[in-house]
Amino acid sequence: MKLVLATALVAGLLPPAAAPPSHVEGVLPSGAAYVMDVPRNWNRTALLYSHGYTADGAPNPAQNAPSAAVRTAALDRGYALIGSSYAETGWAVEHALPDQLSTVDEFAKRFGKPRRTIAWGASLGGMITTGLAERHGHRFDGALAMCGVQAGAVASWNSTLDAVFAVRTLLTTSTVPLVDLPDRATALASAAELVPALDAAQATARGRARIALASALHNIPAWTTASSPEPAPDDYDTAQRNQYEQLHNIVHTGLSGRQEAETRAGGNMSWNTGVDYSRLLARSAIRPEVEALYARAGLSLAEDLATLAGAPRISADQGAVAYMTRNLTFTGRPRTPLLTIHTTGDAPVPVQGQRAYADAVRDAGHEKSLRQAFVHRGGHCAFTTGEMMAALAALEERVDTGRWPDTGPNALNAAAARLDPGATHAYRVYRPAPHPRPFDLAR
Template identity: 45%
Template structure:
């Protein structure tokens, strides 16, 4: 393959290596079936597979088609086993290789936590260096990240001037680890305090993955029992509001705007599918990565927190129907909120597990409107930070009318890549990232459908400073 040499990129200084963390004894994984999963890797066009090992023991892979179009996509994978990946799905990999894109990605450091933010950005830049040393300098490099990798991707978009030209985030956890842990703590605390009063339920500072799994099991069993009564359902709805949990579950029709019972039932469906196992497993991994507890609720006014939630009308209606005193229970939550964070862990998470957020290159973020693991409201929080940094014109956000985490079709993903490439090539977004343009472009691919839609997320319910 001919070598492409278009510009010389100065070497980025190596970042201080984080201390090695014990490998998780138990991995909590939710199997999430997306429309793109129907395509098998074996169907991908012939491509040269390259592999390598990084300084921290991480591995990287790259696939380079024979008719490479000159664009390299650097993919950051989500939370889970630290195994090298270079595409968000098998279907996307097949389609992107067919269009001539080269794909690369790393595992991150395999010796640490699955919350691999201590190493991910460093390893992605190192992968870029290793791949370009073998195939030559790309015409352009686009960063792509999914879920936790969407946070890594936002960091690459912040720090990647001269290394990446544009970025695409898919279902990205762009609010960062501290916001994530805090709103999840509010929900866990509500369940423990109201459904298991007087019981000692460990919510933070897990000593092991088994401890986290025990908490998840106890809380899930409490939610299941509570769902049998009107009072229990009201309290489940309150916790779901603090969790920013969508009221639209997979395989179900979206409830009517005033169908409070139907909405709560669909929120309960997320709990029944095991979301708390993922939440607690993720908390353990973040604590291991940051070196302690990054969340707190001391000083949180739970009445004020609910007032700011888009889910508040449902909660109030269900409490009235159950004959419960919502204000009294909110006061109980506020009075009992005594959990404090470990300051060093909060500082560590701010360094490694937040996007900041300025932008050095254009970024398009795409999210489903009903994401159970990374609420779409994170996009609002993130956009506020980008605008505050003065980089708002570089950011575009688009939404897909579908339930589930990272539940994108291949067509939606490829159309989003094209939109970012348009911005890089022309220097202008024009209308490329609008819902109508993305929808038209995705359908024109003739792949597996699309559901881009105009949408504006609500504010993230978290009750801590921005």
């Protein structure tokens, strides 16, 4: 009996044998799918991944990592990876937060409560991650929002409206609807009028100048894809061509994506009543390009701004604004340590949104909870595996020690090089220009 008891006591002091790796898929009560991966050497930290925007009706599998390479890197380092599909596609923020929390609960039932749970996500998922940090921060030890919609829903949809409004006003005589789109067919019909006008304008110096102005109202950057070289600071021709190509996508998002979001919100959530587009241009990061191209084309920028000022304005449905404020506009009060990373050349989600969020955090008095880092590269969510893993490691150090480590570019690039030695990493000191039309709940 003594031998048996001694053996049992010794066994209780020894670490448990490594469990076999587990891969679990299932469906939550909401109908959202979930996926979980637990490695053999689980370090007792669970990473909850929130994925980006999935077009309405598109395939919607559960996701638990931003890429296959990151999944492998994270599993190799012992993290458990979990995530859901969300119950619906499109602007699914209303469903995403509860579905993600339910995924955390389901994981705990199956594998036990983790020692640490960290939320992370990309694009719309970065926005959802920030929402989890603000609204459910007590459930998480930290949060990493990557290329997130940090300006919030209302500001982001307003910014999209500004660019599309400028395209319609300056490049066409059309009156096609830009808001209050009752169905997808109406949205596509509007796009079918605006896109050819955009293409025709690109063929003339005057048209290119006006495209640059429309791009400036959305802050479409000069460098927009990771696969192309960065334009020189005064290479306005290349910058404008890049912006023209991206403006195609903004027009489609601003119409077809808006129609789906309006259906959820119960009306139009955007407005430009009372907006001074001269002031917005003055705040834009690409104002010098616009002024140079207008001068080269022999076109009056003042007259075009006056045309925008005199065009019939668009009012919002306040019920729809309230819906988008709930789903999701920020308070600037993250309740858990939050690190955000963003590329400087992000066209769909311009980097100025990070400035909007930082300003909201400052106004709310929560600066100690937030750190931001910037990768100098064109493209949306165009991070290397090392850049993402280095950010995660910095966040973990904050969780472990209660103090933020060095999150400057030298420290993050060095960590990224150790974690992903085969890639070129590009964290850089950067301060975004102000967001043209911030809208948050901290004021």
